[in-house]
Amino acid sequence: DELSPPGTRARRIVVTGTPGTGKTSATEQVAEVGDLDIDVVHLNDLVKAEGLWTDRDEERDTLVVDLGAVRDRLGDWDGIVESHVAHHLEADRVVVLRCRPDVLEERLLNRGExxxxxxxxxxxxxxxxxxSEAVERHGRASVYEIDTTDRSSSAVAEEIVAVVLGKRAPGA
Ligand code: ADP
Ligand code: MN
Structure with missing residues (x-):
């Protein structure tokens, strides 16, 4: 991937993380907390709307994303892409949302999983x-970890905006 250096605005930012880390909630707030003109793709919605999946995982009640079809569909589109598989896509910067495991489990149960x-x-x-997958594919210099455990979605959104603008150093 072509890296955009710190201090510059990134073109494509992917927001990934284990289900329940708050990707959808935080990226929904990016427009409200930041003065950024940036589009957000919630990949789940696109995958469902356009049938970009290969299989239905009945046991997990999820769709297996067709990454090839998603790559073709996005082309060199710029903006924020949010999904638990977003780190498999090309990106300038990769945000990995984290959550303390017991808190994450509680969030998922509350969501009805x-x-x-x-x-x-x-x-x-x-x-x-x-x-690990994100670092392996993109390298440490492109990965930005954000702990969401004791933070509101809007506080997380503010951190994502800082990453987009190159105002935050990579790492944890
Ligand atoms: P993801 O898109 O990563 O699967 P969601 O945004 O759907 O995660 O959030 C999962 C659940 O956790 C939802 O019920 C949501 O309301 C809650 N949640 C999301 N972000 C936070 C947060 N920062 N603090 C507390 N609860 C949150
Ligand atoms: Mn989601």
């Missing part, structure tokens, strides 16, 4: 699965 799915995601978060 099954106990099995909530536990699986708690374990995945505890093992840093998505962070």
């Amino acid at each position: 099954s106990p099995g799915k909530a536990r699986e995601n708690r374990e995945s978060e505890a093992l840093d699965v998505i962070l």
Whole structure:
């Protein structure tokens, strides 16, 4: 990927993280907290609306995203892309939302997910699965971790805006 250096505004920012870390909630607020003219794609919505999936995972009650089809659809589109698979896409900067595992499990149960799915995601978060994948694909210099545990969605959105504008150093 072509990296945009700190201090400059990034063209494409992907926001990823284990389900329940608050990606959708935070990115919905970016327009309100920041004076940014930037579009946000909630990838789940696009995938459903346009059938960009390969399989239905009945056990997990989720769609398996067709990454090839998503890449073709997005082309070199600039903006914020939000999804638990967004780190598999090309990006200038990668935001990884984090949450303390027990808090994450509680959020998922409150959202109405099954106990099995909530536990699986708690374990995945505890093992840093998505962070590792993001660093492996994009390198540490492009990855920005944000802990959402004791923060409101709008506070998280403000941090995302800072990343977009190049006002935050990469890392945790
Ligand atoms: P994701 O899109 O990453 O799966 P959501 O934005 O859907 O996560 O949030 C998951 C659940 O947690 C929702 O019920 C939401 O209301 C709640 N939530 C999201 N962000 C926060 C936060 N910063 N603090 C507390 N609860 C949150
Ligand atoms: Mn979501």
